Amino acid sequence: MYAAIFIVVVVVAVSVTAYISLPNQTPEPVVVTNFSDGAWANYSSEFYQNGVFVSEGNLMAWVNAGTYNDADCWVYVENETYTLEGGIVQSNIQTFTIDKTTFVGLHQKNEVYENGVNTYTKDFNPGEEGFNDQLLILRVRQFKLLTKP
Numbered sequence: 001m002y003a004a005i006f007i008v009v010v011v012v013a014v015s016v017t018a019y020i021s022l023p024n025q026t027p028e029p030v031v032v033t034n035f036s037d038g039a040w041a042n043y044s045s046e047f048y049q050n051g052v053f054v055s056e057g058n059l060m061a062w063v064n065a066g067t068y069n070d071a072d073c074w075v076y077v078e079n080e081t082y083t084l085e086g087g088i089v090q091s092n093i094q095t096f097t098i099d100k101t102t103f104v105g106l107h108q109k110n111e112v113y114e115n116g117v118n119t120y121t122k123d124f125n126p127g128e129e130g131f132n133d134q135l136l137i138l139r140v141r142q143f144k145l146l147t148k149p
Helices: 004-019 133-147
Strands: 040-048 050-067 071-083 089-099 105-114 119-126
Touching: 050 089
Parallel strands: none
Antiparallel strands: 040 050, 050 071, 071 089, 089 105, 105 119
C-alpha cells in the first residue's frame, strides 16, 4: 500500500514539475477578417438611464475595397445615429482606411452631424493624437459578423 501511495506522490510531483517548467507563452495576435467588397452590418440599440428608456440608436457598418496613396486598402465606415434630448438626431461617422496586406491603419476621419448639418470633421494620420489604431484593431476583429447584401 505504501508503494502505491509513493507512486501517486511521484507521478503528481513529476506532473507539477513538468507543468511549472513549461515556458510562459503569450499568444500572438492574429488579424482575422471576413472583409469583402460591399460587406455590411446593421445594429439597433436602446439607451436607458436609471432603468428608464431615453433614446434609441442605429449602427451601420460597411466595408469597401479601395486605394490610399497607391496601396490597396479596405475602407471601413461606421455610422452611429441616435436621438439626443430635445429630439436632435446625431450621426457619428468614423471612416478607417486599412492596408489590405498588413491591416495597419492608414487614415481615419471622424465626422459629426446634427439634424443633417455637419458640426465636426477631423482627419487623423498614424502617430497623430486622436488616431485610434487600437480601436481600429478591435473593430477589424468584430467585423467578422458582416454579411453581404
